[in-house]
Amino acid sequence: MLQPCRPISLATMTSSPFSVSVFDLFKIGIGPSSSHTVGPMIAARQFACYLQASVGLAAVHGVAVELFGSLSATGVGHGTDRAVLLGLAGHEPDRINPEQIAPAIAQIRSSGTLALLGTHTVPFIEKEHLLFRRKSLPLHPNGMCFHAVNAQGEEIATREYYSVGGGFVIDATGERVLNLAAGADADAETAGHGRGLPYPFRTGAELLAQCQATGLTPAQLMAANEQHWRSDGEVRRQLLAIWQTMAGAVQRGCASTGNLPGPLHVRRRAAELHKSLSSHPEAALRDPLAMLDWVNLYAMAVNEENAAGGRVVTAPTNGAAGVIPAVLHYYVNFLLGAGKVNEDGIATFLLTAGAIGIIYKENASLSGAEVGCQGEVGVACSMAAGALAAVMGGTPEQIENAAEIGMEHNLGMTCDPVGGLVQIPCIERNAMGAIKAINAARMALRGDGQHVVSLDKVIKTMMQTGADMKVKYKETSRGGLAVTVVEC
Ligand code: SF4
Structure with missing residues (x-):
């Protein structure tokens, strides 16, 4: 209505x-x-x-x-x-x-x-x-x-x-x-918008300083800031609505078959993959990396839904909408165990991801047309990495380190969607972004949070790299895969 x-x-x-x-x-x-x-x-x-x-x-x-x-x-x-x-x-x-x-x-x-x-x-x-x-x-x-x-x-x-x-x-x-x-x-x-947040921050350094001064985690800081706009209960309700919408996109993606809209006739793969993974659970026991198949599935399911014009959560963009749900599903289904949804953990995950996303929004860009795919899948990977580190018990320094690693290895990534559609390379790229995020979190958690390249430095580098990138690599479909792959 x-x-x-x-x-x-x-x-x-x-x-x-x-x-x-x-x-x-x-x-x-x-x-x-x-x-x-x-x-x-x-x-x-x-x-x-x-x-x-x-x-x-x-x-x-x-x-x-x-x-x-x-x-x-x-x-x-x-x-x-x-x-x-x-x-x-x-x-x-x-x-x-x-x-x-x-x-x-x-x-x-x-x-x-x-x-x-x-x-x-x-x-x-x-x-x-x-x-x-x-x-x-x-x-x-x-x-x-x-x-x-x-x-x-x-x-x-x-x-x-x-x-x-x-x-x-x-x-x-x-x-x-x-x-x-x-x-x-x-x-x-x-x-x-603009005034009176209890714990304002615009950079990674300011976020860490707030955490050190207060003893709060990034998620706790964010939760306090959100109460400037809405009650604690409303924040929780809306965070869970975000999670449920993400989970709904995974479920619909796993149940939908046929081709995606558009002249490329890209076949939806998530349903078939879901069927295959669900019907051979014993194979997972023999293959220690079977978890990767599931993370790929979660991301591809969301991005196929997105490409089909379905309901998804912008996270922080639609082209990159699969990365954060995929890593969050990894947390819920593999770290907590299937069926053991932990609402506090989900809220912590989303609030931490949000804190990192704000730093990108304030200092750089979330636009593939402005900085290439590093600003979409790269940022989503960084947000997911920090969020996963948080729910796995990371310190603020380890969370910042995970977010930094998540972007560092996406620097320079161009945006070159074939046929101007959000399908190739976008769908698989989300799966790759999710896997990178999990590895970034694990690398950071194996360290003590001390590292050479700060999150702020990598964000500055990402913005400068985007500014230097030729326009044909910035969501114009005039370069990269968009010209080397011929539309059918
Ligand atoms: S390649 Fe371009 S359209 Fe596709 S996800 Fe990346 S930024 Fe978005």
Whole structure:
């Protein structure tokens, strides 16, 4: 069901990007891409809400959207076109039922009209009103420009937005755009971002210093900070909802067969692998590395769901949505033992991963279009490594070390999705990221936390490497595997 825009002043439609909640990093949404699907849907809905609050929907007789840079280069494969239509129609990535999407898009396309926020119908012919521009806008490779016209065809409103990775959206001033879901507390959300956290940190060094000064773990610090926005009970409830959504994606991925959408006709493999692993438990006893098959399975199941446009958790992006669930399933199923879900351990895992993700968000990027895949699978690997170290009893120093190792060996990883789809190399890459994360945690736990390269140094290196990377390796499908593998 469509939710109304909240009654807010235009001034509160954006907020400072200063501080980030764990629930900004882990967002329930739909596939296949946080930057190319979730972000554009939020931006499009935001534009419709802006029109309603500024000129009024009745004054609007037409809308047009321009997609720039990477959104143009890989937008169709990543579902940006559909996401924009859905957002203008009032849908939100965390609320839309994935099964609603195809009929909603078909209705817009067949009627040549679109109901803004589900209430005010305007003509919408995609080839005229949804335009792909190869150049980039100034702030980020994932730029969008929305326009509205009156009955005379005169422009009455225009807004520029950028989807900067992980479902985060900023406007032309660089201010963050919130997903203004109805029913949320606007004042708490907008005022909370930026001020008054009990244990603020923006770097790995600051996080460690807070831990040393207070005796708290990164997860405990995060839990205290989260109470700035919501109660302890609500934090726990939402963390478990994130876990359940991750587990649901694994389960659906393990049960779904056939090919993924798109011209590559990529076969879904998770169901077959799940059947094979489940039916030969004795083989696992002979093969000490059989656990790797299961971790691969968890990651591939989630990323196949993501590639199919299903429900996943952005963690911290959709392209990298399988890494953290895979490592968390490894913790629950192998370290705790199947069926022994430990809610405290799951909360610790997600809060620690969130603390590490915040440091990347504050100092670097979560966007493949900005820094390549090191900013997606690399960051997810780093977050998962630190989180696993935490639930295995690591000290804050060992957790920071695990997170650093998790990124160090993903430095320079490019983004080169074949056919502009989040399938090859993305699905297997998540499995590799999860395995690396487990090894990173184990390496860190065998040490004492003392190490030469700090997490902050590796993040700085990752950002510099991304800046030096040629554009063709940054989610444009103009380099790497995307050009050496020919589409069928
Ligand atoms: S290659 Fe990596 S960054 Fe690029 S779309 Fe795939 S998962 Fe995302």
